Amino acid sequence: MPLTPDQQAEIDAARGESQQTLRATVPGMEAHLYKAHEVLDHGFVRVIDYMGDDSAITQAARVSYGKGTKAVQNDEGLIRYLMRHWHSTPFEMCEIKLHVKLPVFVARQWIRHRTANVNEYSARYSILDREFYIPQAEHLAAQSTVNNQGRGAVLQGEEAARVLDMLRGDSMRAYDHYEAMLSQDGQDGLARELARMNLPANVYTQWYWKVDLHNLFHFLRLRADSHAQYEIRVYADAICEVVKDWVPAAYAAFEDYRMGGAQFSARGMDALRKMLAGETVTQESSGMSKGEWREFEASLKG
Amino acid sequence: MPLTPDQQAEIDAARGESQQTLRATVPGMEAHLYKAHEVLDHGFVRVIDYMGDDSAITQAARVSYGKGTKAVQNDEGLIRYLMRHWHSTPFEMCEIKLHVKLPVFVARQWIRHRTANVNEYSARYSILDREFYIPQAEHLAAQSTVNNQGRGAVLQGEEAARVLDMLRGDSMRAYDHYEAMLSQDGQDGLARELARMNLPANVYTQWYWKVDLHNLFHFLRLRADSHAQYEIRVYADAICEVVKDWVPAAYAAFEDYRMGGAQFSARGMDALRKMLAGETVTQESSGMSKGEWREFEASLKG
Amino acid sequence: MPLTPDQQAEIDAARGESQQTLRATVPGMEAHLYKAHEVLDHGFVRVIDYMGDDSAITQAARVSYGKGTKAVQNDEGLIRYLMRHWHSTPFEMCEIKLHVKLPVFVARQWIRHRTANVNEYSARYSILDREFYIPQAEHLAAQSTVNNQGRGAVLQGEEAARVLDMLRGDSMRAYDHYEAMLSQDGQDGLARELARMNLPANVYTQWYWKVDLHNLFHFLRLRADSHAQYEIRVYADAICEVVKDWVPAAYAAFEDYRMGGAQFSARGMDALRKMLAGETVTQESSGMSKGEWREFEASLKG
Amino acid sequence: MPLTPDQQAEIDAARGESQQTLRATVPGMEAHLYKAHEVLDHGFVRVIDYMGDDSAITQAARVSYGKGTKAVQNDEGLIRYLMRHWHSTPFEMCEIKLHVKLPVFVARQWIRHRTANVNEYSARYSILDREFYIPQAEHLAAQSTVNNQGRGAVLQGEEAARVLDMLRGDSMRAYDHYEAMLSQDGQDGLARELARMNLPANVYTQWYWKVDLHNLFHFLRLRADSHAQYEIRVYADAICEVVKDWVPAAYAAFEDYRMGGAQFSARGMDALRKMLAGETVTQESSGMSKGEWREFEASLKG
Incomplete structure (x- = not known):
């Protein structure tokens, strides 16, 4: 809430x-x-x-x-x-x-x-x-195997449960200790600017x-x-x-x-013009790297 | 208007x-x-x-x-x-x-x-x-003799009249020519992006x-x-x-x-503390340059 | 120089x-x-x-x-x-x-x-x-007739000569008067921050x-x-x-x-995909405005 | 290290x-x-x-x-x-x-x-x-009692020890769990962009x-x-x-x-001019708030 x-x-x-x-x-x-x-x-x-x-x-x-x-x-x-x-x-x-x-x-x-x-x-x-x-179950994704900064399939079963337990448990414990460090009940109480560093992201x-x-x-x-x-x-x-x-x-x-738009490099425009003229263009003949060619093809599929 | x-x-x-x-x-x-x-x-x-x-x-x-x-x-x-x-x-x-x-x-x-x-x-x-x-007469100031980027006394008589004549005359002529260059009356007419360069600041x-x-x-x-x-x-x-x-x-x-405020350097604060303690401070003893000392004294006068 | x-x-x-x-x-x-x-x-x-x-x-x-x-x-x-x-x-x-x-x-x-x-x-x-x-003759262009902020053909003959005369003449006169206003020879001399306003762009x-x-x-x-x-x-x-x-x-x-690249809107990508599939696309069927369609076609020509 | x-x-x-x-x-x-x-x-x-x-x-x-x-x-x-x-x-x-x-x-x-x-x-x-x-003992300060965003005295004895224990323990546990969630040993391994949220500040x-x-x-x-x-x-x-x-x-x-410098408000400059003229100025007569007066006096002491 x-x-x-x-x-x-x-x-x-x-x-x-x-x-x-x-x-x-x-x-x-x-x-x-x-x-x-x-x-x-x-x-x-x-x-x-x-x-x-x-x-x-x-x-x-x-x-x-x-x-x-x-x-x-x-x-x-x-x-x-x-x-x-x-x-x-x-x-x-x-x-x-x-x-x-x-x-x-x-x-x-x-x-x-x-x-x-x-x-x-x-x-x-x-x-x-x-x-x-705390993520909902359907957003608990595995590391992507093709993209170093992306997500792959959703975690299942025990692994998902264990992850959620860790996230919840560590959050609660961190907050308990945050409160305990701040408390002035029978003690001085740690400065707020220091205590906050115990809280996770x-x-x-x-x-x-x-x-x-x-x-x-x-x-x-x-x-x-x-x-x-x-x-x-x-x-x-x-x-x-x-x-x-x-x-x-x-x-x-x-x-x-x-x-909804797309942009193409000079190499991409070359390829595009050839394709519109009926020529066949491949990654090799386009001069693009594999990654760039993959993105080029994805743009044309939409 | x-x-x-x-x-x-x-x-x-x-x-x-x-x-x-x-x-x-x-x-x-x-x-x-x-x-x-x-x-x-x-x-x-x-x-x-x-x-x-x-x-x-x-x-x-x-x-x-x-x-x-x-x-x-x-x-x-x-x-x-x-x-x-x-x-x-x-x-x-x-x-x-x-x-x-x-x-x-x-x-x-x-x-x-x-x-x-x-x-x-x-x-x-x-x-x-x-x-x-076109400035009003009372804002037609001479170059300051003490400040390289300031104004001095107001110009008088013939000099003022001559300055105003030049400013007015050059402005009107520049605009007449701007219009003449732009005109498509019996000619192509210069591009606006070029003609504008004839106009004064x-x-x-x-x-x-x-x-x-x-x-x-x-x-x-x-x-x-x-x-x-x-x-x-x-x-x-x-x-x-x-x-x-x-x-x-x-x-x-x-x-x-x-x-309405003022700010003082470390040297200025030193001088100020001495003055409040009853000591006499001069430009030489303050360590300030002449220009800085002048500004320091002006601040204290308000 | x-x-x-x-x-x-x-x-x-x-x-x-x-x-x-x-x-x-x-x-x-x-x-x-x-x-x-x-x-x-x-x-x-x-x-x-x-x-x-x-x-x-x-x-x-x-x-x-x-x-x-x-x-x-x-x-x-x-x-x-x-x-x-x-x-x-x-x-x-x-x-x-x-x-x-x-x-x-x-x-x-x-x-x-x-x-x-x-x-x-x-x-x-x-x-x-x-x-x-002062522009060289070949850069003395007329106002474009299709683009409000562009250039068209190069000015010719008398018109070109008259334009150059005006630009040169006004520049020199403006500078003469700038100097005359600044001069402290027998007069106070106008403040530099004012005199500069007579100079053209x-x-x-x-x-x-x-x-x-x-x-x-x-x-x-x-x-x-x-x-x-x-x-x-x-x-x-x-x-x-x-x-x-x-x-x-x-x-x-x-x-x-x-x-060397180009970018296309969602409408442009739609048109492109149809063209690659062998369909004919016109400005009307593309949903693009005339100006946008003109730019789209220009991109494809390169 | x-x-x-x-x-x-x-x-x-x-x-x-x-x-x-x-x-x-x-x-x-x-x-x-x-x-x-x-x-x-x-x-x-x-x-x-x-x-x-x-x-x-x-x-x-x-x-x-x-x-x-x-x-x-x-x-x-x-x-x-x-x-x-x-x-x-x-x-x-x-x-x-x-x-x-x-x-x-x-x-x-x-x-x-x-x-x-x-x-x-x-x-x-x-x-x-x-x-x-993990702060050194001498930087483990209590919350300031006069400044809502500052530090007071250094924590002592048991309280200091308990705070350090919590900080160290929670950091290590958070990192253990971070590694456990990332691990692909017999499991998919949580996406890095998610696992990192368990790490404290x-x-x-x-x-x-x-x-x-x-x-x-x-x-x-x-x-x-x-x-x-x-x-x-x-x-x-x-x-x-x-x-x-x-x-x-x-x-x-x-x-x-x-x-090393200091700045004064219009009210501060008024007070300063009076003090230099030998008058006595108090917080009340200065028109400054208590906080401002305290800072004013501190500036003059240096």
């Missing part, structure tokens, strides 16, 4: 206070505001604030005085053009702020995206809750994360991708659902040009 | 459409939205959008679920603490988007602040207007500029400072008036700790 | 002083160091310093203790893999510092690349030289520019592209020649995957 | 290969190159590469053709001026690349400094070593970290400060020793203006 009743009450209170504004406003995003979208066993994504909408992108691209053209079709065409030609600055004119609760090992991947603003819950200052990510943390739409798309392209680790991909997927409601035209262009 | 009737009509239309929102809203900023605050002879600053308020700063610092504490005093104290200790990330949680019209030589200084989002009016794509910055450009509050404060500290060039300082001053209405507590802390 | 004899002497002196170092060193880059590669009529690009080589990329990707594998082939394969999968951080481990002299309107495009370090010659502090970019400036290899590749992809304005493309081309000597394996991968 | 014999051999090999270069070279830094400076129980800091020296700072500030002035005193004066007036861009012209081995909880603080390049050892791809930070990781001198000074100001957590401060201290040998003039200015 990601939220306590007190936390839910604070969220409900915030959702009760509507204000008048002259700013660009998106009804679909107002419906998301403050609510917790649950992710994994204790995590969530909450929209705290947003700036701009689809029109804000074209308004900035045109440096216009008002809202830009009335014709929605023109705006969509321009947005597609900007996305196709990597004109990224107009997308930077939209901004979103999220409150995210997530395991530390996910946070460590996430923070690598540097062009964003972050305020994380401080374990030097405060005490972390007893909340750990599946403990939950939380942060406020603010990012512009261009950099968010970059994050989503990498993290909503099938090669991303499952535990961060579910966060990216949850954010995709939000962005779809926030800037539908920009999101559709993103899906078409980034998520 | 910075705005045409058409532009004013677009602005009025945008100000007429109020929406309901659950987001943090600041009445003082709503009053600024879209309006043009005039700067220099043809320039302006307009607020296009904003995200967050004073509470958003403390909410992020506490990573809280709702709006944070009800006690305004606690929020102010926390904001002052964050500012004093250079905890900059909570201030990054507020964002502002401005539409600015400004001379190119001012734009060239402004753009040096890299942590911001910019969309500038494109002179490759569009034709610039016949608008040039006092021609006006415009852009959308979006920045978070931490980086905006950094900009204001340097550009609203008495050492900044007058022509960018007036923009910074206009923005200060806006920020004061947006995040009053954060702005008050900024004024106290950044704009 | 981009360099005075004094400047050339300073460069020669710097090239005369060889030192011993344990750092990664690239003989091909040592040959470039400090020399001015001429660009346009008065501009240049000079390599001032560099950090890293091809091995530094793979060393960082492997977080290794020494230089990484001895097998050059393994390093090349890894570099190609990193480039293909947008693993950008290992490329950030190489850094280059350039001294560039360039017209102001080129500098204004260039500075939009924010992830770099810049120190520009200050026209508040110093006096600019009488050096202006084809005046030369110069700066030190430092950037990592990943961000440099991003710059080169956009600016060495055929859609970039000619006057910035020649700088990008000159830098490409340098990078080729500095990190040959990384540059080859960049050429293959970025410069 | 932070290095294995193999690793030491790789380092020795790299130190054996000296090359000729025309680049700026600093003998003091050459002596540091590749060597491991030990930090904590298993950590280290190694200089992998560097770009620039003190002269590179002034050369960029002057945008000069050669090495700048011959007079070392002039360079020092200019460096002090740049530091005093927050002219940060010339310091960005120097760059350093480090290889650092550090506990994960230290890495999590460190990575918050976003303007840097990082390649971390991947626990998705590789298996981490059995190395955990005191496990060691390592990365290549590259940063410019301006941003490094910012890091050092915050992390070599007495308020920083001890475990990151020792890394900052080790880096300070390196920087001192690399850019002695810049480091001296940094020490004087940043580390």
Whole structure:
């Protein structure tokens, strides 16, 4: 359960206070505001604030005085053009702020995206809750035998049970000892900034994360991708659902040009042109390495 | 006159459409939205959008679920603490988007602040207007005789008149030739991306500029400072008036700790401690250079 | 002539002083160091310093203790893999510092690349030289009739002559007046920070520019592209020649995957798969806009 | 022991290969190159590469053709001026690349400094070593009773022993289970990207970290400060020793203006001026909060 009743009450209170504004406003995003979208066993994504909408992108691209053209079709065409030609600055004119609760090992991947603003819950200052990510049985995957950083088949039977026992047992023991070290009951109590080092990477943390739409798309392209680790991909997927409601035209262009598209090297284009001309091309004749050829063929199959 | 009737009509239309929102809203900023605050002879600053308020700063610092504490005093104290200790990330949680019209030589200084989002009016794509910055008589300053990058006394009489004549005359001739080169009347017409190079640095450009509050404060500290060039300082001053209405507590802390404060080197602190103990300190005995000593004395006078 | 004899002497002196170092060193880059590669009529690009080589990329990707594998082939394969999968951080481990002299309107495009370090010659502090970019006849292009931000045919005869006359005449007059305003001969002399605003955008400036290899590749992809304005493309081309000597394996991968490659949208991939299966696809049946279809066909032709 | 014999051999090999270069070279830094400076129980800091020296700072500030002035005193004066007036861009012209081995909880603080390049050892791809930070007895501090994010007295006797037992025991058990989950001996073996989540935050990781001198000074100001957590401060201290040998003039200015200096708010300056005029000022009459007054008094004592 990601939220306590007190936390839910604070969220409900915030959702009760509507204000008048002259700013660009998106009804679909107002419906998301403050609510917790649950992710994994204790995590969530909450929209705290947003700036701009689809029109804000074209308004900035045109440096216009008002809202830009009335014709929605023109705006969509321009947005597609900007996305196709990597004109990224107009997308930077939209901004979103999220409150995210997530395991530390996910946070460590996430923070690598540097062009964003972050305020994380401080374990030097405060005490972390007893909340750990324990995978569901169907996500307990074996090491991939073909990909050094991927997953293979799902673990079965005894091995799965033993793994879950270890994860659960070690998490609970680590937290018991964390509490025991912090306790000032008849002792001084270890500094919080030291005690926290006993907690494993599946403990939950939380942060406020603010990012512009261009950099968010970059994050989503990498993290909503099938090669991303499952535990961060579910966060990216949850954010995709939000962005779809926030800037539908920009999101559709993103899906078409980034998520659903493909890119080819000069060697790949050579091969492609020969194939379209009816020639047979093999890995050897293409000049590509085996790995590259495998990816090339996968792209063409879709 | 910075705005045409058409532009004013677009602005009025945008100000007429109020929406309901659950987001943090600041009445003082709503009053600024879209309006043009005039700067220099043809320039302006307009607020296009904003995200967050004073509470958003403390909410992020506490990573809280709702709006944070009800006690305004606690929020102010926390904001002052964050500012004093250079905890900059909570201030990054507020964002502002401005539409600015400004001379190119001012734009060239402004753009040096890299942590911001910019969309500038494109002179490759569009034709610039016949608008040039011509200083008012009281800002026509001589080169400073003590500061290599500063101004001295105001120019007088014939010299002032001659300078203004040159600036006005060259601007108009440059624009006449710009138009003549672009003209397709009985000729091909030079490419816009080439013709623009004839325009001097006092021609006006415009852009959308979006920045978070931490980086905006950094900009204001340097550009609203008495050492900044007058022509960018007036923009910074206009923005200060806006920020004061947006995040009053954060702005008050900024004024106290950044704009009104002073900093001393280790040598300066040595001197200060001796002076407080009743000793006489001179430039020679302080170990400071002449320039540093002059600044030290100026700080103490205020 | 981009360099005075004094400047050339300073460069020669710097090239005369060889030192011993344990750092990664690239003989091909040592040959470039400090020399001015001429660009346009008065501009240049000079390599001032560099950090890293091809091995530094793979060393960082492997977080290794020494230089990484001895097998050059393994390093090349890894570099190609990193480039293909947008693993950008290992490329950030190489850094280059350039001294560039360039017209102001080129500098204004260039500075939009924010992830770099810049120190520009200050026209508040110093006096600019009488050096202006005047295009050669074959680069005096008309506005494109199909592309709002492109060039068409080269101007001919009288029109070309008149354009050159205006550019030359206005540049010289602007500089004469710049000098006249600055002059302290019998008058106060206008502040340099004001006088400079009379100078047109084809005046030369110069700066030190430092950037990592990943961000440099991003710059080169956009600016060495055929859609970039000619006057910035020649700088990008000159830098490409340098990078080729500095990190040959990384540059080859960049050429293959970025410069010579192509990318397709989801709609484009649909069309491609149908074409490979022998179906006929038209703009209408593809779902692409006319502009997108034109670019799609151009990619396939190569 | 932070290095294995193999690793030491790789380092020795790299130190054996000296090359000729025309680049700026600093003998003091050459002596540091590749060597491991030990930090904590298993950590280290190694200089992998560097770009620039003190002269590179002034050369960029002057945008000069050669090495700048011959007079070392002039360079020092200019460096002090740049530091005093927050002219940060010339310091960005120097760059350093480090290889650092550090506990994960230290890495999590460190990575918050976003303007840097990082390649971390991947626990998705590789298996981490059995190395955990276990504090020495004298660093086993109690929670501070006055500062929510600080340390108080050192733990004694039984409490200290119990804390060390827990840290050591949990680390070893977590690693035993990590190995057991990964093992493919008679089972599939859990994916590395999942198994790693069992490891606590005191496990060691390592990365290549590259940063410019301006941003490094910012890091050092915050992390070599007495308020920083001890475990990151020792890394900052080790880096300070390196920087001192690399850019002695810049480091001296940094020490004087940043580390040894103090800053005062407008209220602080008011109080200071009154005190210099012989008036008595108290916390109440100063308008400062208790916390601010305490820091003000501490600054004056030094």
